[in-house]
Amino acid sequence: MPLLLSRVALPLELCNLVARISDMFSNALWYLTAFLASSTVLPNAGLQAVSAQYLLGLGIGDITGPVVETNMMGYASLGQTDTGLHMRERSRAFIIADAAQPNNRVVFINADIAMGDSGVRRSIVSQLSSQFPGVYTDSNIAFVGTHQHSGVGGYLENLLPQITSLGYVKQTADAIVAGTVLAVQRAHANLAPGKLSLGNTTILNANINRSPTAYLANPAEERARYEFDQDKDMTVLRFDDNNGNARGLLSFFAVHGTSLYENNTLVSSDNKGMAAFLYESSVEPNSTPGNTSFIAGFTQSNVGDTSPNTLGAFCESPGEDFDGQPCDADHSTCGGTVEQCHGRGPGFRISDFESNRIIGEAQFLGAQKVMSGPLSPVQGTVKSVNIYMTMANHSFTLPNGTTVSTCPAAMGFAFAGGTTDGPGAFDFVQGANTSMPQNPFWELVKGKSSARAITPLPSAAQKACQDPKPILLNTGFAHTPYEWAPNSVNIQMLRVGNFGPVLTEVCHSAIISFSWITIEHSHAMSLTPALFSWISEAIRARLISTGVLGADAYVVVAGPANVYAHYVTTREEYGVQRYEGASTIFGPFTLEAYIDKYSSLVPFLADNATGTPASDPPPPEQTSKAISLQTAVVFDAAPIGKKFGAVLTDVNNTPYHAGDTVSAQFVGANPRNNLRLEGTFLTIDQLVNGQWKTVRTDSHPSTIYRWTRVSTVLGTSNVNISWTIENGTPAGTYRITYNGDSKPLIGSISSFTGISSSFTIA
Template sequence: MSFVTQALDPFLTAGTHRATFTVASAPPTPLDPVPELLAGAAEVDLTPPPGLPKAGYSRNARTGIGFRGRLRARVLHLRSGTSSVAIVQCDLLGGSAVVQRLVASAVAGSTDVPLAGLFVGATHTHGAPGQFLGTDLYNGFASNQPGFDPVWTQFLVDRITDGVVSAVASRRPARLSWGSTEVWGLTRNRSLAAHVQNPDRTDRRVAAQRTYASVDPRLRLLRVDAVDGGPLAALVVFGVHGTGIPMRNSVYNADLWAYVYEEMRSRLGSTPVIGALQGTHADVAPALRPGRAGDVEAARVGRGIGAAASSLFSSLEPSLQTDVALGAGLREVDLATSRSVDGIELPARPALGAALIAGAFENETPVVHRIPPFRAGTPKPHGDEDPHGAKWVIGSRWLQPVVMPLRRFPRVIPVHVLRIGSAVLVGAPFEITVDAGRRVATAVAASSDVDDVIVSSVANEYAGYCTTAEEYTRQHYEGGHTLYGPRTNAFLAAHAASLASSVVPGAVVDEALPERTFDLRAHQYWPSASGGSGASGASGASGASGASGASAAPRAAGSARFIDVTAEQDAYWEQGWYDGAPGDLAWDQPIVHVEWTPSGEESWQTLVDDSSCALEVRHAGAADGGHRYLVRWHGPELRDGRDYRFVVRGLPLRPFN
């Protein structure tokens, strides 16, 4: 951890408005070969205190006031031959070059996982905080408030570091297998008018049923078992936006992915560490019933995906094998010096398109989405000589560079390739559309000898969108948000194919930049502890998430009440209590659970805890010299002859039935 502390301390303690630091990249150390596949897995809690802006819905998002279903990171570690990798699956908007670099440096002394083997991916939930990314653009505009939060970022680095170290320390002889199934009816293409601009493929069924083929129905799953201990981990890769829960929601959540995990745990048990990565999802949304965005619909979609994943997991047991080829490669493309590959050149400057302002189809910006040129499907008529083609550049090509300096944009594009047995996992920082992903996969398959290519969006950083050139011509939200113009897809495919050709079994291809310098506008949203100067540095972040410190003991506040079901929300029991300030509580530790007992008895048993989506915890503001909180138990199944009660940090509240 010392490296992380040294890297972050200068801007955590200087009191300036910018966070400026450099992280060097050490070349990978050659590893001795191991005779068999080794694997380890770990899960860590990423739930922060209230007060952090949520990312994904931009200015329409809400600041988090609590959580429903905890945010977590799952780590799957694999070691085979001379390669060592760790796949980090986060309930966050995306990966982050800052987090990836600092975690790689932090684990270098205690693990054999190199930077090229550290894959930091995400589910792209829109219910988690932002403010941890490597560019001012997305720390500024992905959330409802701007700025890079160094304390929140340090918390993420510490937790993920703990997860990687734990996963490596727990590794043992293992077996694994990839599988694939199709999931239909739970997703839809939200930008169909742009998608159908792509040429029909040769598959007659696909060409004839374009509406149904506008999503990628394939769910990929990697099952890993310990040779001597049964299931160890499950990694799901599937393409669907994390937008089942609407932007007006104000609690942290993993969106529909939380219900994927819960369904899989209910079917498979608690033994395997279950995590997920986003697939090619940029133009794919959950198939919600009209007007019903919320936890009820998110649960319906998520549990359907989880059921399919569970069946696939169970079917893979006969195909598990120990003889597994493993390789890793990371290329960081610095667009300041390398804008072309294989004759494909990107514009000298990125540009934000007008269609971006109107928002995506299911979450459009009121009024603006109806006005050209913001309205989807109103491309610029004369753009043949413009490197940004049909895009209407916000503020014009001349004014936008003045308002948005080049340094605010993503300028380093990480392309990551992991070879795992019969498949190649390709990670890129873009939100990638269905057909753009198919083209990347096709290019990679032609350059390598694997059975399957799996493309994952928003890995290792967030850099906007990647559409096909044909989709780009329509200038829907996805095209307006493709920063580097209509050739972005071809550029990415060429780099991914080139890198994949080098990632042979046992290879660790390190084409990362020798060092990365980040210069970010900073703002601390992480709440300060009462009676102190707030969390700062590594010790501050750790203190804010460890023991409750100055927090007073909780106090009961009234009786439980029942709130009936609505079209968007399930029924719930709610009860309040008084406690310390948000900055004093350990939000990544258990806070509340529900107990039951036969009526009239005192033999209380735990029924559900706050790791479940059934419990929601909210900060309701300062009150009576302290802070008031609410706990909600959603979808309760109360039985006659039983009493129930909430228990908050060891304090039993008044029973109800």
């Protein structure tokens, strides 16, 4: 059982909550509670000469939070606490303004985090609207996460995703806000006339459907419209200066950020961050990551049931007859449980980091192909619309005249079954849609009375509304100590000419229309392939029928954005109740509700549109009352006779070669003392003409920074820095430098440097 702070150090409401959970659960059940929380072809007409209709700005900022002693966000695993750094997380900002009417602008932020969040976005909007009054607003700022699962956690303001991070981690949230605002400031500072163009390609080797049996529940005539059971198209929006030189790109492609497995504890940016690194470094090879003028945004799209683990899911069950065999197709189990069913990436026989490189490279090469091929110009005005919708009880009429409603949020049993990318625990499985309990024990755990339940017991009306989902966590009714789940979500669309991104807060298919229209899962949600088609086609048809756009309208979906609202599936997929259906928190008519609301907002994207649409209240502010159980750094100390940065294990004095790994260990200090945003914890330096030149930083995927606590009582720790030498590395003399910051028991934090002996590469 995890150690908790003394009761007297905790807020009363948290004490009561923890006491209730502790009273109900043994050590194993505490782990369970934490676990439950976690877990159209574009014609290539050729690029035509177009006078600059747009002002374009691109910027990047470091958003890496604490890389040690902090739970990671994505897999919702209590045991996945970070121990170091593989690649820094970044926000990339893309500003598009109408040159004739500069106030008509949008800023699209693509952040290397699991999903957008209402609290973080609120702070970003507040700072930008204060610095640039009337320029950047709640309507035109889109905050989209790449949905990667190896970043720093604790930044979401609802309680459910905070449980595994032991509450809110302000340091993480502050880093995301600071780096994102900096990215927008940089983009604003380099606004210049430019042109936009659009293209797409097909990428066949970068994703598969992790819930194919749920997809098969969709009508045969619907499935017959598609060649694959997963969206394989990548859309690329190219940003050029007025002379036709590329300044950057925004790509949209659906694949989960789960190349790095649940047992990884190194902070990274997964496959989309890798794709961005590969593209930016290919354009500016002599610039360090985060310091390129060319900005490559690899945005998430209809991510819902996608997986980068393209070899499929297999049983990792040593000693069992089914070891190495494919998992059960319906329930993703091995021997009846999900824990040993794991998806395998293309680099499975080497490492998940190799799989991450391969999937990232596939996206990089796809975008590169589009950027160097024939493109279609984007022309037209810039518009945006954003409202809030209360999803807990949104009533509307279906095309057949039936009145239906969404439901207050609830998680199904299969939510706890996890996915093949990150399996669940105990005997929870996917694909169970019976109202009967899977195991009577969990009914006891849930509680038979409101006084004993983890979340309030669902009413008959809630059960009927969510049917056929068997409810495990009735989060929409859980308000103590603050909201467990969102009930209000963003509905946001951006239009740039004939291109439109639809922003969604869930994991599903994202829609963007080009003329450009983006439909962002303005709430962070995940969409499945069928959903992407339904939403994008519905919005595109509405855009054309109302005269907002012509037949060249192009729509994409981007997300999860702005506020996290889990998943969206079709009603048929919902009925199967695999992970995605169980995580469609607002019930079986969630998809139709989004289509209804998005469609109603289309007129506000017209060239001559005025006024603002009606909106429900935004999500309540909760960060001011957020609970945190993460202790601060108390102090750091060096061993007797040693100084901070002293070399404990030095490099070899024999030559290294490409493919070798060189490493050194230093007397360390806690990196939470200074996140070194826009900096680096390490450098690999080369001796050039008698001067040391930095050639690698902690954002290069070839370097690893690991921190190890030696003694909590004594405050000692070590840092190990390694570099795997790439092919083509010049021969010469090199060294490893460690940059740290120590905190005394009394006094202020101070920086220090450790330097290895020099070594040679032959």
